Amino acid sequence: MEKIYFEDLPVGAVLETGARTLTREAIVGFAREWDPQPFHLDDAAAEASPYGALIASGWHTLLTAFTLALEARDWSQGSMGSPGMDEVRWLKPVYAGDTIRAVGHVLEARVSRSKPDRGFATMRYDIFNQKDERVAHYSGLHMLRLRPQAE
Amino acid sequence: MEKIYFEDLPVGAVLETGARTLTREAIVGFAREWDPQPFHLDDAAAEASPYGALIASGWHTLLTAFTLALEARDWSQGSMGSPGMDEVRWLKPVYAGDTIRAVGHVLEARVSRSKPDRGFATMRYDIFNQKDERVAHYSGLHMLRLRPQAE
DSSP states (O other), X not given: OOBOOGGXXXXXXXXXXXXXXXXHHHHHHHHHHHOOOHHHHOHHHHHHXXXXXXXXXXXXXXXXXXXXXXXXXXOTTTBOOOSEEEEEEEOSOOBTTOEEEEEEXXXXXXXXXXXXXEEEEEEEEEEEOTTOOEEEEEEEEEEEEOOOTTO | OOBOXXXXXXXXXXXXXXXXXXXXXXXXXXXXXXXXXXXHHOHHHHHHSTTSSOBOOHHXXXXXHHHHHHHHSBOTTTBOOOSEEEXXXXXXXXXXXXXXXXXXXXXXXXXXXXXXXXXXXXXXXXXXXXXXXXEEEEEEEEEEEOOOTTO
């Protein structure tokens, strides 16, 4: 896989990830550690909730999409982390057994004014389930090295 | 601990959490699963990065703060989940051994127009390290049941 740098994420570039199934076991395991709310842990409580059945923590959905995006490219040399993200929205529940994937679009890209060895790319990630329903979206800011001149 | 409902988070209400130390082991373990970037996993790579030493994934920081906020109240009856969050910012690195805590402020609270059994509270969470430096912040939208009339 080719290592990506700032120049590889121009405005309009699209990143499509692979897909991953959130099993019941994974959903409950994640929730026990990070989001122990009844509708992520317990069938009866989830049935009595607005969701009607056990659902994944929204954090679990986001982290799965983020990890899929990391796996879709080789960010190991280019990525310098992130200053933040905006407009996280959970639109539909992710139920046990659902399979999700993400599509990222570069909305904005600019070289840093103060540190010209790096740039910022704003990527909008849309997260879909196996029925192609959009279940969540967020905009992440990637800080990336410019491609070294020797390459 | 008293169960909280929408009415318990009026504009201006403050929620202070306990504190948790992000050990090196926890940072690397989290990163292996969810954010396997070199500066979260490997000392040498982290030293060569802009951060100078191993740092926690920003997701790990957020989830720790979120879990601390869940532990600071009894949300089990009131919480109906969240439609989203905004303006997540990672301001300073969280290094191995740092201890973080969060302070939440209710910025906005409104009863749902379409479903008057519930309301939305926008909470701004500021996350601090053991030196009281702000390391991150985000605004989370909580969807909460109104207190049942029988109580």
